[in-house]
Amino acid sequence: EIVLTQSPGTLSLSPGKRATLSCRASHIVSNTYLAWYQQKPGQAPRLLIYGASSRATGIPDRFSGSGSGTDFTLTISRLEPEDFAVYYCQLFGSSRTFGQGTKVEIK
Amino acid sequence: EVQLVQSGAEVRKPGESLKISCKGSGYTFTTYYIGWVRQMPGKGLEWMGIIWPGDSETRYSPSFQGQVTISVDKSINTAYLQWSGLKASDTAMYYCARQYCNSISCPMGYWGQGTLVTVSS
Numbered sequence: 159e160i161v162l163t164q165s166p167g168t169l170s171l172s173p174g175k176r177a178t179l180s181c182r183a184s185h186i187v188s189n190t191y192l193a194w195y196q197q198k199p200g201q202a203p204r205l206l207i208y209g210a211s212s213r214a215t216g217i218p219d220r221f222s223g224s225g226s227g228t229d230f231t232l233t234i235s236r237l238e239p240e241d242f243a244v245y246y247c248q249l250f251g252s253s254r255t256f257g258q259g260t261k262v263e264i265k
Numbered sequence: 266e267v268q269l270v271q272s273g274a275e276v277r278k279p280g281e282s283l284k285i286s287c288k289g290s291g292y293t294f295t296t297y298y299i300g301w302v303r304q305m306p307g308k309g310l311e312w313m314g315i316i317w318p319g320d321s322e323t324r325y326s327p328s329f330q331g332q333v334t335i336s337v338d339k340s341i342n343t344a345y346l347q348w349s350g351l352k353a354s355d356t357a358m359y360y361c362a363r364q365y366c367n368s369i370s371c372p373m374g375y376w377g378q379g380t381l382v383t384v385s386s
Contacts, residue, residue, distance in 0.1 A: 193372035202360055202376035214374060246310055250372045254312040
């Protein structure tokens with residue numbers, strides 16, 4: 159089974175700064191099958207990015223995804239107050255594992 | 266508008282059985298996969314399994330195979346997650362979710378509000 163490892167575990171940044179979140183797969187995966195979600199306390203996850211780089215409907219363009227092979231990145235260009243949350247990457251092919259999450263907190 | 270509405274919070278004793286539900290509306294229920302995700306208190310998301318409501322074909326994560334049963338009743342647009350013998354370690358929030366688009370390669374784009382299951386003696 160493919161394992162997804164996210165780093166860092168916690169990212170402490172100020173509003174307006176750029177956030178870069180990493181998701182590394184234990185084996186090469188297709189870009190098609192990599193997604194990113196945001197989860198705020200007490201809420202269900204929200205799909206942000208699918209196919210490694212395509213934004214879901216209604217997702218602001220400050221969110222972008224990139225990467226290929228085993229290394230994928232979620233970038234938030236300028237953090238807004240509502241962006242402080244936990245972010246998960248997920249594979250959704252034959253394996254549908256999640257990464258362990260990165261918490262983006264206010265510095 | 267696509268909506269997934271889950272059944273309410275449950276409290277059970279160890280060894281008891283439980284079936285929670287997830288009712289879809291605003292789309293053709295039989296043409297999108299529905300999945301279930303566990304989130305234990307203070308922890309991350311865990312993929313449990315997925316079902317195709319059209320023919321009830323189900324795939325489980327190895328971690329959950331044999332531990333839970335996923336099913337649907339397409340006559341009432343409802344998916345289910347059930348246990349036959351709950352353990353304290355089943356205490357968690359459970360989310361159902363529907364694919365964002367109707368391809369096997371699509372992630373989960375619509376989520377229910379979650380059902381909190383508490384198992385305690």
